Amino acid sequence: MLNRRSRLTRRQFGALAGAAGASLAMPGMAFAAGGPDSAAVIKGKKSGLIIHNAKLGVMETPLADLRRHAITPKEVLFSRLHFPHEGKAVWYGTLDAPPADIVNNWNLRVDGLVQRPRDVKIADLQKMPQEKRVSVMQCAGNGRSFYAAKQKVAGGQWKNGGMGNVEWEGVPLRPFLDGLKLLPSKAAVWLTAEGWDEPATPEGSDFAKSYRLDDPALDHAILALKMNGEPIPAVHGGPVRLIIPGYYGNMNVKMVTYLLLAAEQSPSAMQSVGYRIPNQLPADPAQFKANDYTLQNSVPTYGHKIKSVIFSPLPEDKPKAGSVEITGVAFNDGSSKITKVEVSTDGGKTWKEATIKGGLSPWAWQHWSLTTTLASGTHELMSRATDAKGNSQPVDGLTRWNPRGYEWNGADRVSVTV
Numbered sequence: 001m002l003n004r005r006s007r008l009t010r011r012q013f014g015a016l017a018g019a020a021g022a023s024l025a026m027p028g029m030a031f032a033a034g035g036p037d038s039a040a041v042i043k044g045k046k047s048g049l050i051i052h053n054a055k056l057g058v059m060e061t062p063l064a065d066l067r068r069h070a071i072t073p074k075e076v077l078f079s080r081l082h083f084p085h086e087g088k089a090v091w092y093g094t095l096d097a098p099p100a101d102i103v104n105n106w107n108l109r110v111d112g113l114v115q116r117p118r119d120v121k122i123a124d125l126q127k128m129p130q131e132k133r134v135s136v137m138q139c140a141g142n143g144r145s146f147y148a149a150k151q152k153v154a155g156g157q158w159k160n161g162g163m164g165n166v167e168w169e170g171v172p173l174r175p176f177l178d179g180l181k182l183l184p185s186k187a188a189v190w191l192t193a194e195g196w197d198e199p200a201t202p203e204g205s206d207f208a209k210s211y212r213l214d215d216p217a218l219d220h221a222i223l224a225l226k227m228n229g230e231p232i233p234a235v236h237g238g239p240v241r242l243i244i245p246g247y248y249g250n251m252n253v254k255m256v257t258y259l260l261l262a263a264e265q266s267p268s269a270m271q272s273v274g275y276r277i278p279n280q281l282p283a284d285p286a287q288f289k290a291n292d293y294t295l296q297n298s299v300p301t302y303g304h305k306i307k308s309v310i311f312s313p314l315p316e317d318k319p320k321a322g323s324v325e326i327t328g329v330a331f332n333d334g335s336s337k338i339t340k341v342e343v344s345t346d347g348g349k350t351w352k353e354a355t356i357k358g359g360l361s362p363w364a365w366q367h368w369s370l371t372t373t374l375a376s377g378t379h380e381l382m383s384r385a386t387d388a389k390g391n392s393q394p395v396d397g398l399t400r401w402n403p404r405g406y407e408w409n410g411a412d413r414v415s416v417t418v
């Protein structure tokens with residue numbers, strides 16, 4: 001049902017996009033020795049981002065670029081898409097705003113166990129009251145490469161740059177749904193959001209994610225029309241993206257064409273097999289394989305697990321002996337304050353408390369800093385955050401090993417030579 005209903009919109013959009021764009025493999029596209037440069041993969045991206053999959057436009061931000069901005073600009077923000085867009089229009093191969101004809105023809109269908117299904121246009125959304133949310137956007141696979149110390153996990157080998165601090169603006173979700181007067185049945189307990197993009201083969205699964213309608217995180221959710229003050233480029237979810245502040249990237253469905261109120265969560269593999277965390281951690285690599293996930297033995301990657309990342313010094317900064325300021329960011333799902341960040345300069349033997357400088361919202365990353373003295377030699381810097389609920393990062397992130405390598409939140413480690 002999901003597929004059939006949204007196909008119309010998709011076909012319509014495909015035709016429009018085809019007229020508006022060129023193919024992704026643009027003539028003159030630069031292929032460097034190690035593969036194409038980020039600026040050639042997605043037009044407008046800064047050169048030198050770390051490519052994980054050129055065909056899908058998957059790339060991460062080097063920390064040296066990430067730390068320069070309070071709000072992560074679109075030019076450096078990591079990107080992740082699941083379906084190849086070869087042969088389709090270039091509309092998500094660029095950071096330009098989606099063209100007017102695409103925006104004008106966009107249809108958001110709200111349907112399911114409701115008496116009055118609705119079709120909503122972008123112009124309708126634009127007329128509704130808008131709110132801003134600054135929130136960390138982070139792929140659940142961010143940090144996946146660090147699990148390799150136990151056993152390498154398939155998928156993009158993300159370091160720490162699969163995240164950004166982004167300002168979104170749009171229509172608050174709950175008032176939006178109430179305002180539509182859908183007259184939902186009491187049996188509707190799940191909300192599913194589906195994106196416009198589609199798998200390469202018809203057997204593939206659409207990008208659909210489900211949330212319990214009573215999830216308090218939805219109280220802050222918006223249907224975003226703007227990212228960092230501008231219309232959202234399609235590659236980042238324009239013309240309309242569901243933003244659930246504090247939730248992992250995959251929960252923030254881009255290019256939303258369909259909202260379904262239902263008794264069950266989506267059977268889409270993106271909800272029922274992918275992006276899940278086993279109930280028992282660490283999982284045993286010999287016992288639990290990447291396709292063994294069921295609704296019973298695992299949970300979706302909803303809210304960000306508490307995490308901190310060291311932004312400075314990075315190994316390439318080559319700090320001089322003496323007084324050194326160690327800085328970084330920390331965040332969680334936004335439901336409680338980050339109360340403590342501890343820093344070690346000796347690989348975790350001793351810890352000192354950093355000063356928390358705060359952030360732009362509860363869901364944004366919080367800056368912290370510690371000035372200390374470093375002698376000549378190599379130092380293993382570490383950081384570890386704790387929140388008001390008592391959640392903190394495992395010193396050894398491998399204790400949360402899981403077959404798909406999600407939710408890495410081990411204490412961060414940077415080895416610097418002074």
Ligand SMILES: Nc1nc2c(c(=O)[nH]1)N[C@H]1C(S)=C(S)[C@@H](COP(=O)(O)O)O[C@H]1N2
Pocket residue numbers: 077078079080081082083137138139140194195196197207235236237248249250251252253254255
């Ligand atoms: N429609 C759609 N939404 C999507 C995806 C996708 O492939 N299609 N990828 C998800 C994943 S896994 C992540 S990490 C984020 C990435 O957001 P970004 O590319 O804007 O950084 O988008 C999410 N929303």
Ligand SMILES: [Mo]
Pocket residue numbers: 080138139140141249250
């Ligand atoms: Mo992701």
